Amino acid sequence: MTNAASPVPAPVLVRLPVLFTSLFPTAERTVKLSVGTVQEMIDALDARWPGMRDRLCDSTPAIRRHINVFVEGKRASLDARLPPGADVFILTAISGG
Amino acid sequence: MSKKVCILLGTKKGAFVLESAFDRQSWRLRGPYCETWPMNHVIADPATGTIYAGGGNEWFGPAVWKSTDLGASWTHSSEGLAYGPGEQPIKAVWSLARRNGSLYAGVEPAGLFVSEDEGRTWTHLSGLREHPSRPDWNPGGGGLILHSLVLHPRDDNQIWVGISAAGVFHTADGGATWEARNRGTRADFLPEGQNYPEHGQCVHCLVMAPGMPNRLYQQNHCGMYRSDDGGRNWISVEAGLPSSFGFPAAVHPRDPNTLFLVPLNGDTAGRFVPDARAAVWRTRDGGRTWSDQREGLPQENAFFGVLRQALATDSLDPAGVYFGTGSGSLYVSADEGDSWACIAQHLPVISSVETLVIEA
Numbered sequence: 001m002t003n004a005a006s007p008v009p010a011p012v013l014v015r016l017p018v019l020f021t022s023l024f025p026t027a028e029r030t031v032k033l034s035v036g037t038v039q040e041m042i043d044a045l046d047a048r049w050p051g052m053r054d055r056l057c058d059s060t061p062a063i064r065r066h067i068n069v070f071v072e073g074k075r076a077s078l079d080a081r082l083p084p085g086a087d088v089f090i091l092t093a094i095s096g097g
Numbered sequence: 098m099s100k101k102v103c104i105l106l107g108t109k110k111g112a113f114v115l116e117s118a119f120d121r122q123s124w125r126l127r128g129p130y131c132e133t134w135p136m137n138h139v140i141a142d143p144a145t146g147t148i149y150a151g152g153g154n155e156w157f158g159p160a161v162w163k164s165t166d167l168g169a170s171w172t173h174s175s176e177g178l179a180y181g182p183g184e185q186p187i188k189a190v191w192s193l194a195r196r197n198g199s200l201y202a203g204v205e206p207a208g209l210f211v212s213e214d215e216g217r218t219w220t221h222l223s224g225l226r227e228h229p230s231r232p233d234w235n236p237g238g239g240g241l242i243l244h245s246l247v248l249h250p251r252d253d254n255q256i257w258v259g260i261s262a263a264g265v266f267h268t269a270d271g272g273a274t275w276e277a278r279n280r281g282t283r284a285d286f287l288p289e290g291q292n293y294p295e296h297g298q299c300v301h302c303l304v305m306a307p308g309m310p311n312r313l314y315q316q317n318h319c320g321m322y323r324s325d326d327g328g329r330n331w332i333s334v335e336a337g338l339p340s341s342f343g344f345p346a347a348v349h350p351r352d353p354n355t356l357f358l359v360p361l362n363g364d365t366a367g368r369f370v371p372d373a374r375a376a377v378w379r380t381r382d383g384g385r386t387w388s389d390q391r392e393g394l395p396q397e398n399a400f401f402g403v404l405r406q407a408l409a410t411d412s413l414d415p416a417g418v419y420f421g422t423g424s425g426s427l428y429v430s431a432d433e434g435d436s437w438a439c440i441a442q443h444l445p446v447i448s449s450v451e452t453l454v455i456e457a
Binding site for chain 1: 132154155156157158160173174175176178179180181182183184186187
């Protein structure tokens, strides 16, 4: 008799900035990723669409000053955890434009 | 085969391209490109026609954009265009220059990068920021920017850079080590008796005379200068100019004694063209004498300036001369500055002007 396999955590749903439509023509507007932190999310996005990390993060390293990552409605930093199934919005801040 | 002339503009809201036939009389404007990012410098490789545009966006950071079809489509990259963790991140690319397949980028805060794969990936030439003077580098009004990038046409190891306000530096070993080259240039903003330091001058624009790699000209915040020994010693050539203050300088494509300037009325007087009357000042004798060229330029109520990279020449004969204003107008002379025409208005602030002559 074997134990039931652990349930796979639900992927997070990431909504990319509207401006990425032109900066990364092959990117989708929303993407589901199996990641546990914002940092892992950035890594996964950059692996899928090379160069995306540089547009979202600086070399501090940190999320760029005028980019906001909202997790379940709250601003999050690179080390923030992403609950299974979390809703993530990456938005350009009004201060940058 | 006929020739086509392109003017490449970097502006605060994207890159633009203007095209004309060889006569440079009728221009067609295209743009804005690069997703309206602020573009500080747009250049082209005359051998391939590839356009490179350097800038930075408040949201997305610095990048170099590239177009191989004269602006119809673009890619961008900043892979490797970064300092180490903990250092102040790069804000924008400010200057670009290409030599023998290597593409160089000067950035803010001041530093130098090189790409050997057409701008896809970048490597930091860290020797410049390891110069012992670096703790003393102070930002000018435009930031701590590496805005002038002068490559020796035959010696791949020699580069001159201009940094505001750190001064002129030269490398003879490909960027590993650097030497300050500011002897003879003033720093009026320092206390009396300390006005000729080894470094710290506010160089505004550094250019090299054609066919004479040891002849450099620089428009400085505090004066206009010429060097005939690769920048080791500078002599003032500002006598005869209406002001010692200005930003751009542009060399003639073939004559090392001809130089074009747009002096402004002073750093605390609004930084407009003097008396609100526009003129391009030209020397034919290496800066010994100057003449003002005004035909076709506004001679009243002209309250504009011209930024440090916004004056250029083309390679035709007679040479074309071009400048873009902070108020978004573009002026062209097809006769080496003798007469001028305004060919575009109401553009964003023009940061840079460069030209490309191609076989049509």
